[in-house]
Amino acid sequence: MTQAALSPARSPLLDTDVLRTFVAIAECGSFTRAARQIFRTPSALSMQIKRLEETLGHTLFVREARQVRLTPEGEVLLGYGRRLLKLNEEAVAQFLAPAMVGRLGFGTTDDVGSRILPGVLAQFARSHPAVQVDVVVGSSRAMLARLDAGELDLVLVTAGNPGQEERGVIVHSEPLVWTGREGGVAVQRSPLPVALAHQGCAWRGMALEALSQAGLSYRIAYTCEHSAGQEAAMIADLAVSPFPQSLVRPPLRRIDPDLLPPLGEYQLALVKRPGADPACETLVEHVMRAFQDF
Incomplete structure:
Protein backbone atom coordinates (compact mmCIF):
# COMPACT_ATOMS: atom_id res chain seq x y z
CA MET A 1 0.00 0.00 0.00
CA THR A 2 1.39 3.44 -0.93
CA GLN A 3 2.14 6.22 1.56
CA ALA A 4 -0.58 8.38 -0.04
CA ALA A 5 -3.16 5.70 0.64
CA LEU A 6 -2.16 5.56 4.31
CA SER A 7 -2.43 9.34 4.84
CA PRO A 8 -5.84 10.79 5.71
CA ALA A 9 -7.37 13.27 3.29
CA ARG A 10 -6.41 16.82 4.10
CA SER A 11 -9.16 19.03 5.50
CA PRO A 12 -9.81 22.23 3.55
CA LEU A 13 -8.34 25.40 5.04
CA LEU A 14 -10.60 28.32 5.88
CA ASP A 15 -9.58 31.54 4.16
CA THR A 16 -9.14 34.47 6.57
CA ASP A 17 -10.70 36.94 4.13
CA VAL A 18 -13.79 34.75 3.73
CA LEU A 19 -14.07 34.32 7.51
CA ARG A 20 -13.91 38.09 7.94
CA THR A 21 -16.76 38.43 5.43
CA PHE A 22 -18.80 35.75 7.22
CA VAL A 23 -18.35 37.41 10.64
CA ALA A 24 -19.23 40.84 9.23
CA ILE A 25 -22.49 39.54 7.72
CA ALA A 26 -23.39 37.69 10.94
CA GLU A 27 -22.81 40.80 13.05
CA CYS A 28 -24.58 43.20 10.65
CA GLY A 29 -27.49 40.85 9.92
CA SER A 30 -27.38 41.95 6.29
CA PHE A 31 -25.25 41.38 3.19
CA THR A 32 -25.78 45.01 2.15
CA ARG A 33 -24.68 46.53 5.46
CA ALA A 34 -21.70 44.16 5.68
CA ALA A 35 -20.69 45.08 2.12
CA ARG A 36 -20.57 48.77 3.06
CA GLN A 37 -18.52 47.94 6.14
CA ILE A 38 -15.81 45.98 4.31
CA PHE A 39 -16.01 47.96 1.05
CA ARG A 40 -17.21 45.21 -1.27
CA THR A 41 -20.32 44.59 -3.30
CA PRO A 42 -23.14 42.43 -1.90
CA SER A 43 -22.76 40.08 -4.88
CA ALA A 44 -19.08 39.53 -4.09
CA LEU A 45 -20.00 38.68 -0.48
CA SER A 46 -22.71 36.32 -1.68
CA MET A 47 -20.20 34.43 -3.85
CA GLN A 48 -17.77 34.11 -0.93
CA ILE A 49 -20.45 32.72 1.37
CA LYS A 50 -21.65 30.30 -1.31
CA ARG A 51 -18.12 28.90 -1.68
CA LEU A 52 -17.76 28.69 2.11
CA GLU A 53 -21.05 26.78 2.41
CA GLU A 54 -19.93 24.40 -0.36
CA THR A 55 -16.59 23.85 1.39
CA LEU A 56 -18.21 23.03 4.74
CA GLY A 57 -21.22 21.22 3.33
CA HIS A 58 -23.70 23.23 5.39
CA THR A 59 -25.99 26.22 4.92
CA LEU A 60 -24.79 29.04 7.16
CA PHE A 61 -27.44 31.71 6.69
CA VAL A 62 -31.22 31.78 6.38
CA ARG A 63 -32.09 34.52 3.89
CA GLU A 64 -35.17 36.52 4.84
CA ALA A 65 -36.85 39.57 3.28
CA ARG A 66 -34.71 42.32 4.82
CA GLN A 67 -32.16 40.45 6.85
CA VAL A 68 -30.28 37.21 7.25
CA ARG A 69 -29.88 35.08 10.34
CA LEU A 70 -27.53 32.28 11.22
CA THR A 71 -28.42 28.62 11.02
CA PRO A 72 -27.31 26.42 13.94
CA GLU A 73 -24.20 25.51 11.91
CA GLY A 74 -23.59 29.21 11.25
CA GLU A 75 -23.74 29.96 14.97
CA VAL A 76 -21.07 27.33 15.61
CA LEU A 77 -18.84 28.73 12.85
CA LEU A 78 -19.24 32.28 14.19
CA GLY A 79 -17.53 31.31 17.45
CA TYR A 80 -14.68 29.63 15.59
CA GLY A 81 -14.44 32.50 13.10
CA ARG A 82 -14.04 35.17 15.76
CA ARG A 83 -11.37 33.16 17.55
CA LEU A 84 -9.44 32.43 14.34
CA LEU A 85 -9.48 36.08 13.29
CA LYS A 86 -8.33 37.15 16.74
CA LEU A 87 -5.45 34.66 16.66
CA ASN A 88 -4.53 35.82 13.17
CA GLU A 89 -4.34 39.45 14.35
CA GLU A 90 -2.19 38.48 17.33
CA ALA A 91 0.18 36.44 15.14
CA VAL A 92 0.62 39.29 12.66
CA ALA A 93 1.10 41.83 15.46
CA GLN A 94 3.74 39.63 17.08
CA PHE A 95 5.96 39.67 14.00
CA LEU A 96 5.11 42.86 12.14
CA ALA A 97 4.19 45.40 14.80
CA PRO A 98 7.09 47.45 16.14
CA ALA A 99 8.27 46.35 19.56
CA MET A 100 6.84 48.50 22.35
CA VAL A 101 8.29 48.96 25.79
CA GLU A 166 -20.08 62.28 30.39
CA ARG A 167 -16.68 61.09 29.22
CA GLY A 168 -15.25 58.35 27.06
CA VAL A 169 -17.30 55.69 25.32
CA ILE A 170 -19.94 53.39 26.82
CA VAL A 171 -18.66 49.81 26.48
CA HIS A 172 -21.17 47.89 28.59
CA SER A 173 -24.74 48.22 29.81
CA GLU A 174 -26.82 45.83 31.89
CA PRO A 175 -29.70 45.93 34.40
CA LEU A 176 -29.02 46.95 37.99
CA VAL A 177 -31.17 44.66 40.16
CA TRP A 178 -32.11 44.32 43.81
CA THR A 179 -30.14 41.45 45.31
CA GLY A 180 -30.17 39.53 48.59
CA ARG A 181 -29.27 36.18 50.07
CA GLU A 182 -31.09 33.11 48.76
CA GLY A 183 -33.75 32.26 51.34
CA GLY A 184 -32.86 35.36 53.35
CA VAL A 185 -35.28 37.57 55.28
CA ALA A 186 -33.63 40.99 54.93
CA VAL A 187 -36.05 41.96 52.16
CA GLN A 188 -38.99 41.35 54.52
CA ARG A 189 -37.78 43.76 57.20
CA SER A 190 -39.22 47.23 57.70
CA PRO A 191 -37.67 49.66 57.29
CA LEU A 192 -35.81 47.90 54.47
CA PRO A 193 -32.07 47.55 55.32
CA VAL A 194 -29.90 48.44 52.33
CA ALA A 195 -26.17 48.19 51.72
CA LEU A 196 -24.86 50.96 49.47
CA ALA A 197 -21.67 52.48 48.12
CA HIS A 198 -20.45 55.83 49.41
CA GLN A 199 -21.83 59.19 48.26
CA GLY A 200 -21.23 59.91 44.57
CA CYS A 201 -21.91 56.37 43.27
CA ALA A 202 -24.51 55.90 40.54
CA TRP A 203 -25.76 52.67 42.17
CA ARG A 204 -26.49 54.55 45.39
CA GLY A 205 -28.32 57.35 43.65
CA MET A 206 -30.42 54.97 41.55
CA ALA A 207 -31.40 52.90 44.60
CA LEU A 208 -32.36 55.84 46.81
CA GLU A 209 -34.32 57.50 44.02
CA ALA A 210 -36.25 54.30 43.28
CA LEU A 211 -37.10 53.71 46.95
CA SER A 212 -38.18 57.32 47.47
CA GLN A 213 -40.34 57.33 44.33
CA ALA A 214 -42.03 54.11 45.49
CA GLY A 215 -42.62 55.53 48.99
CA LEU A 216 -40.86 52.61 50.68
CA SER A 217 -39.42 52.97 54.16
CA TYR A 218 -35.70 52.11 54.29
CA ARG A 219 -32.53 52.58 56.30
CA ILE A 220 -28.93 52.59 55.10
CA ALA A 221 -27.53 49.71 57.10
CA TYR A 222 -24.06 49.45 55.54
CA THR A 223 -21.85 51.54 53.26
CA CYS A 224 -18.69 50.47 51.49
CA GLU A 225 -16.68 51.91 48.61
CA HIS A 226 -16.17 48.46 47.13
CA SER A 227 -18.84 46.06 45.91
CA ALA A 228 -17.23 43.29 47.99
CA GLY A 229 -18.48 45.04 51.13
CA GLN A 230 -22.04 45.15 49.83
CA GLU A 231 -21.76 41.49 48.85
CA ALA A 232 -20.60 40.56 52.37
CA ALA A 233 -23.60 42.33 53.94
CA MET A 234 -25.98 40.48 51.61
CA ILE A 235 -24.39 37.08 52.20
CA ALA A 236 -24.80 37.68 55.94
CA ASP A 237 -28.49 38.48 55.23
CA LEU A 238 -28.09 41.85 56.93
CA ALA A 239 -29.26 43.93 53.97
CA VAL A 240 -30.29 43.99 50.33
CA SER A 241 -28.35 45.93 47.72
CA PRO A 242 -28.46 47.21 44.13
CA PHE A 243 -26.12 44.98 42.10
CA PRO A 244 -25.29 44.40 38.40
CA GLN A 245 -27.25 41.40 37.18
CA SER A 246 -24.11 39.61 35.93
CA LEU A 247 -22.56 39.69 39.41
CA VAL A 248 -25.47 37.92 41.11
CA ARG A 249 -24.33 34.40 41.94
CA PRO A 250 -25.05 31.92 44.76
CA PRO A 251 -25.60 32.29 47.63
CA LEU A 252 -27.06 35.57 46.35
CA ARG A 253 -30.18 35.82 44.21
CA ARG A 254 -32.14 38.49 42.41
CA ILE A 255 -35.07 39.63 44.53
CA ASP A 256 -38.54 39.20 43.04
CA PRO A 257 -39.08 42.33 40.86
CA ASP A 258 -42.60 42.67 42.29
CA LEU A 259 -41.25 43.31 45.80
CA LEU A 260 -39.00 46.32 45.11
CA PRO A 261 -39.02 49.12 42.49
CA PRO A 262 -36.97 48.79 39.27
CA LEU A 263 -33.54 50.41 39.20
CA GLY A 264 -32.73 50.85 35.51
CA GLU A 265 -29.54 50.25 33.55
CA TYR A 266 -25.98 50.37 34.84
CA GLN A 267 -23.30 51.44 32.34
CA LEU A 268 -19.52 51.33 32.12
CA ALA A 269 -17.45 53.93 30.27
CA LEU A 270 -13.91 53.59 28.96
CA VAL A 271 -11.93 56.85 29.21
CA LYS A 272 -8.38 57.30 27.92
Whole structure:
Protein backbone atom coordinates (compact mmCIF):
# COMPACT_ATOMS: atom_id res chain seq x y z
CA MET A 1 0.00 0.00 0.00
CA THR A 2 1.39 3.44 -0.93
CA GLN A 3 2.14 6.22 1.56
CA ALA A 4 -0.58 8.38 -0.04
CA ALA A 5 -3.16 5.70 0.64
CA LEU A 6 -2.16 5.56 4.31
CA SER A 7 -2.43 9.34 4.84
CA PRO A 8 -5.84 10.79 5.71
CA ALA A 9 -7.37 13.27 3.29
CA ARG A 10 -6.41 16.82 4.10
CA SER A 11 -9.16 19.03 5.50
CA PRO A 12 -9.81 22.23 3.55
CA LEU A 13 -8.34 25.40 5.04
CA LEU A 14 -10.60 28.32 5.88
CA ASP A 15 -9.58 31.54 4.16
CA THR A 16 -9.14 34.47 6.57
CA ASP A 17 -10.70 36.94 4.13
CA VAL A 18 -13.79 34.75 3.73
CA LEU A 19 -14.07 34.32 7.51
CA ARG A 20 -13.91 38.09 7.94
CA THR A 21 -16.76 38.43 5.43
CA PHE A 22 -18.80 35.75 7.22
CA VAL A 23 -18.35 37.41 10.64
CA ALA A 24 -19.23 40.84 9.23
CA ILE A 25 -22.49 39.54 7.72
CA ALA A 26 -23.39 37.69 10.94
CA GLU A 27 -22.81 40.80 13.05
CA CYS A 28 -24.58 43.20 10.65
CA GLY A 29 -27.49 40.85 9.92
CA SER A 30 -27.38 41.95 6.29
CA PHE A 31 -25.25 41.38 3.19
CA THR A 32 -25.78 45.01 2.15
CA ARG A 33 -24.68 46.53 5.46
CA ALA A 34 -21.70 44.16 5.68
CA ALA A 35 -20.69 45.08 2.12
CA ARG A 36 -20.57 48.77 3.06
CA GLN A 37 -18.52 47.94 6.14
CA ILE A 38 -15.81 45.98 4.31
CA PHE A 39 -16.01 47.96 1.05
CA ARG A 40 -17.21 45.21 -1.27
CA THR A 41 -20.32 44.59 -3.30
CA PRO A 42 -23.14 42.43 -1.90
CA SER A 43 -22.76 40.08 -4.88
CA ALA A 44 -19.08 39.53 -4.09
CA LEU A 45 -20.00 38.68 -0.48
CA SER A 46 -22.71 36.32 -1.68
CA MET A 47 -20.20 34.43 -3.85
CA GLN A 48 -17.77 34.11 -0.93
CA ILE A 49 -20.45 32.72 1.37
CA LYS A 50 -21.65 30.30 -1.31
CA ARG A 51 -18.12 28.90 -1.68
CA LEU A 52 -17.76 28.69 2.11
CA GLU A 53 -21.05 26.78 2.41
CA GLU A 54 -19.93 24.40 -0.36
CA THR A 55 -16.59 23.85 1.39
CA LEU A 56 -18.21 23.03 4.74
CA GLY A 57 -21.22 21.22 3.33
CA HIS A 58 -23.70 23.23 5.39
CA THR A 59 -25.99 26.22 4.92
CA LEU A 60 -24.79 29.04 7.16
CA PHE A 61 -27.44 31.71 6.69
CA VAL A 62 -31.22 31.78 6.38
CA ARG A 63 -32.09 34.52 3.89
CA GLU A 64 -35.17 36.52 4.84
CA ALA A 65 -36.85 39.57 3.28
CA ARG A 66 -34.71 42.32 4.82
CA GLN A 67 -32.16 40.45 6.85
CA VAL A 68 -30.28 37.21 7.25
CA ARG A 69 -29.88 35.08 10.34
CA LEU A 70 -27.53 32.28 11.22
CA THR A 71 -28.42 28.62 11.02
CA PRO A 72 -27.31 26.42 13.94
CA GLU A 73 -24.20 25.51 11.91
CA GLY A 74 -23.59 29.21 11.25
CA GLU A 75 -23.74 29.96 14.97
CA VAL A 76 -21.07 27.33 15.61
CA LEU A 77 -18.84 28.73 12.85
CA LEU A 78 -19.24 32.28 14.19
CA GLY A 79 -17.53 31.31 17.45
CA TYR A 80 -14.68 29.63 15.59
CA GLY A 81 -14.44 32.50 13.10
CA ARG A 82 -14.04 35.17 15.76
CA ARG A 83 -11.37 33.16 17.55
CA LEU A 84 -9.44 32.43 14.34
CA LEU A 85 -9.48 36.08 13.29
CA LYS A 86 -8.33 37.15 16.74
CA LEU A 87 -5.45 34.66 16.66
CA ASN A 88 -4.53 35.82 13.17
CA GLU A 89 -4.34 39.45 14.35
CA GLU A 90 -2.19 38.48 17.33
CA ALA A 91 0.18 36.44 15.14
CA VAL A 92 0.62 39.29 12.66
CA ALA A 93 1.10 41.83 15.46
CA GLN A 94 3.74 39.63 17.08
CA PHE A 95 5.96 39.67 14.00
CA LEU A 96 5.11 42.86 12.14
CA ALA A 97 4.19 45.40 14.80
CA PRO A 98 7.09 47.45 16.14
CA ALA A 99 8.27 46.35 19.56
CA MET A 100 6.84 48.50 22.35
CA VAL A 101 8.29 48.96 25.79
CA GLY A 102 7.35 51.08 28.77
CA ARG A 103 4.58 51.24 31.34
CA LEU A 104 0.84 51.65 31.09
CA GLY A 105 -1.49 52.64 33.92
CA PHE A 106 -4.96 51.08 33.86
CA GLY A 107 -7.60 51.96 36.45
CA THR A 108 -10.85 50.12 37.07
CA THR A 109 -13.61 49.74 39.62
CA ASP A 110 -13.63 46.54 41.66
CA ASP A 111 -16.90 45.24 40.23
CA VAL A 112 -15.28 45.05 36.78
CA GLY A 113 -11.85 43.61 37.55
CA SER A 114 -12.84 40.05 38.35
CA ARG A 115 -14.94 39.79 35.20
CA ILE A 116 -12.73 40.89 32.30
CA LEU A 117 -9.23 41.70 33.55
CA PRO A 118 -7.74 38.16 33.40
CA GLY A 119 -8.56 37.73 29.71
CA VAL A 120 -7.69 41.32 28.76
CA LEU A 121 -4.31 41.27 30.48
CA ALA A 122 -3.45 37.85 28.99
CA GLN A 123 -4.19 39.06 25.46
CA PHE A 124 -2.27 42.30 25.95
CA ALA A 125 0.74 40.43 27.34
CA ARG A 126 0.86 38.29 24.20
CA SER A 127 0.83 41.29 21.84
CA HIS A 128 3.00 43.64 24.00
CA PRO A 129 5.16 41.45 26.24
CA ALA A 130 7.63 44.27 27.01
CA VAL A 131 5.01 46.72 28.27
CA GLN A 132 4.43 46.75 32.03
CA VAL A 133 0.78 47.24 33.02
CA ASP A 134 0.08 48.82 36.39
CA VAL A 135 -3.50 48.05 37.44
CA VAL A 136 -5.18 50.27 40.02
CA VAL A 137 -8.58 49.47 41.57
CA GLY A 138 -10.73 52.14 43.18
CA SER A 139 -13.82 54.30 42.90
CA SER A 140 -14.80 55.88 39.60
CA ARG A 141 -14.20 59.36 41.01
CA ALA A 142 -10.68 58.43 42.17
CA MET A 143 -9.82 56.75 38.87
CA LEU A 144 -10.87 59.79 36.83
CA ALA A 145 -8.92 62.12 39.11
CA ARG A 146 -5.78 60.04 38.65
CA LEU A 147 -6.34 59.97 34.88
CA ASP A 148 -6.59 63.77 34.79
CA ALA A 149 -3.44 64.02 36.93
CA GLY A 150 -1.53 61.97 34.34
CA GLU A 151 -1.06 59.01 36.70
CA LEU A 152 -3.20 56.64 34.59
CA ASP A 153 -3.54 56.17 30.85
CA LEU A 154 -6.89 54.39 30.70
CA VAL A 155 -9.78 53.94 33.13
CA LEU A 156 -12.94 51.84 33.13
CA VAL A 157 -15.54 53.54 35.32
CA THR A 158 -19.23 53.57 36.13
CA ALA A 159 -21.06 56.14 34.01
CA GLY A 160 -23.71 58.48 35.35
CA ASN A 161 -22.28 59.14 38.81
CA PRO A 162 -23.66 62.36 40.37
CA GLY A 163 -21.58 65.38 39.35
CA GLN A 164 -19.56 63.32 36.85
CA GLU A 165 -19.52 64.66 33.29
CA GLU A 166 -20.08 62.28 30.39
CA ARG A 167 -16.68 61.09 29.22
CA GLY A 168 -15.25 58.35 27.06
CA VAL A 169 -17.30 55.69 25.32
CA ILE A 170 -19.94 53.39 26.82
CA VAL A 171 -18.66 49.81 26.48
CA HIS A 172 -21.17 47.89 28.59
CA SER A 173 -24.74 48.22 29.81
CA GLU A 174 -26.82 45.83 31.89
CA PRO A 175 -29.70 45.93 34.40
CA LEU A 176 -29.02 46.95 37.99
CA VAL A 177 -31.17 44.66 40.16
CA TRP A 178 -32.11 44.32 43.81
CA THR A 179 -30.14 41.45 45.31
CA GLY A 180 -30.17 39.53 48.59
CA ARG A 181 -29.27 36.18 50.07
CA GLU A 182 -31.09 33.11 48.76
CA GLY A 183 -33.75 32.26 51.34
CA GLY A 184 -32.86 35.36 53.35
CA VAL A 185 -35.28 37.57 55.28
CA ALA A 186 -33.63 40.99 54.93
CA VAL A 187 -36.05 41.96 52.16
CA GLN A 188 -38.99 41.35 54.52
CA ARG A 189 -37.78 43.76 57.20
CA SER A 190 -39.22 47.23 57.70
CA PRO A 191 -37.67 49.66 57.29
CA LEU A 192 -35.81 47.90 54.47
CA PRO A 193 -32.07 47.55 55.32
CA VAL A 194 -29.90 48.44 52.33
CA ALA A 195 -26.17 48.19 51.72
CA LEU A 196 -24.86 50.96 49.47
CA ALA A 197 -21.67 52.48 48.12
CA HIS A 198 -20.45 55.83 49.41
CA GLN A 199 -21.83 59.19 48.26
CA GLY A 200 -21.23 59.91 44.57
CA CYS A 201 -21.91 56.37 43.27
CA ALA A 202 -24.51 55.90 40.54
CA TRP A 203 -25.76 52.67 42.17
CA ARG A 204 -26.49 54.55 45.39
CA GLY A 205 -28.32 57.35 43.65
CA MET A 206 -30.42 54.97 41.55
CA ALA A 207 -31.40 52.90 44.60
CA LEU A 208 -32.36 55.84 46.81
CA GLU A 209 -34.32 57.50 44.02
CA ALA A 210 -36.25 54.30 43.28
CA LEU A 211 -37.10 53.71 46.95
CA SER A 212 -38.18 57.32 47.47
CA GLN A 213 -40.34 57.33 44.33
CA ALA A 214 -42.03 54.11 45.49
CA GLY A 215 -42.62 55.53 48.99
CA LEU A 216 -40.86 52.61 50.68
CA SER A 217 -39.42 52.97 54.16
CA TYR A 218 -35.70 52.11 54.29
CA ARG A 219 -32.53 52.58 56.30
CA ILE A 220 -28.93 52.59 55.10
CA ALA A 221 -27.53 49.71 57.10
CA TYR A 222 -24.06 49.45 55.54
CA THR A 223 -21.85 51.54 53.26
CA CYS A 224 -18.69 50.47 51.49
CA GLU A 225 -16.68 51.91 48.61
CA HIS A 226 -16.17 48.46 47.13
CA SER A 227 -18.84 46.06 45.91
CA ALA A 228 -17.23 43.29 47.99
CA GLY A 229 -18.48 45.04 51.13
CA GLN A 230 -22.04 45.15 49.83
CA GLU A 231 -21.76 41.49 48.85
CA ALA A 232 -20.60 40.56 52.37
CA ALA A 233 -23.60 42.33 53.94
CA MET A 234 -25.98 40.48 51.61
CA ILE A 235 -24.39 37.08 52.20
CA ALA A 236 -24.80 37.68 55.94
CA ASP A 237 -28.49 38.48 55.23
CA LEU A 238 -28.09 41.85 56.93
CA ALA A 239 -29.26 43.93 53.97
CA VAL A 240 -30.29 43.99 50.33
CA SER A 241 -28.35 45.93 47.72
CA PRO A 242 -28.46 47.21 44.13
CA PHE A 243 -26.12 44.98 42.10
CA PRO A 244 -25.29 44.40 38.40
CA GLN A 245 -27.25 41.40 37.18
CA SER A 246 -24.11 39.61 35.93
CA LEU A 247 -22.56 39.69 39.41
CA VAL A 248 -25.47 37.92 41.11
CA ARG A 249 -24.33 34.40 41.94
CA PRO A 250 -25.05 31.92 44.76
CA PRO A 251 -25.60 32.29 47.63
CA LEU A 252 -27.06 35.57 46.35
CA ARG A 253 -30.18 35.82 44.21
CA ARG A 254 -32.14 38.49 42.41
CA ILE A 255 -35.07 39.63 44.53
CA ASP A 256 -38.54 39.20 43.04
CA PRO A 257 -39.08 42.33 40.86
CA ASP A 258 -42.60 42.67 42.29
CA LEU A 259 -41.25 43.31 45.80
CA LEU A 260 -39.00 46.32 45.11
CA PRO A 261 -39.02 49.12 42.49
CA PRO A 262 -36.97 48.79 39.27
CA LEU A 263 -33.54 50.41 39.20
CA GLY A 264 -32.73 50.85 35.51
CA GLU A 265 -29.54 50.25 33.55
CA TYR A 266 -25.98 50.37 34.84
CA GLN A 267 -23.30 51.44 32.34
CA LEU A 268 -19.52 51.33 32.12
CA ALA A 269 -17.45 53.93 30.27
CA LEU A 270 -13.91 53.59 28.96
CA VAL A 271 -11.93 56.85 29.21
CA LYS A 272 -8.38 57.30 27.92
CA ARG A 273 -5.83 60.02 28.53
CA PRO A 274 -5.41 62.46 25.62
CA GLY A 275 -2.29 61.66 23.63
CA ALA A 276 -2.11 58.07 24.81
CA ASP A 277 0.43 55.91 22.95
CA PRO A 278 -0.31 52.99 20.58
CA ALA A 279 0.03 50.45 23.40
CA CYS A 280 -2.89 52.14 25.16
CA GLU A 281 -4.93 51.96 21.95
CA THR A 282 -4.29 48.22 21.82
CA LEU A 283 -5.46 47.83 25.42
CA VAL A 284 -8.60 49.79 24.51
CA GLU A 285 -9.31 47.31 21.70
CA HIS A 286 -8.84 44.33 24.04
CA VAL A 287 -11.22 45.81 26.65
CA MET A 288 -13.92 46.58 24.09
CA ARG A 289 -13.60 43.11 22.56
CA ALA A 290 -13.90 41.53 26.01
CA PHE A 291 -17.26 43.22 26.56
CA GLN A 292 -18.47 42.16 23.10
CA ASP A 293 -17.84 38.55 24.12
CA PHE A 294 -19.16 39.07 27.68
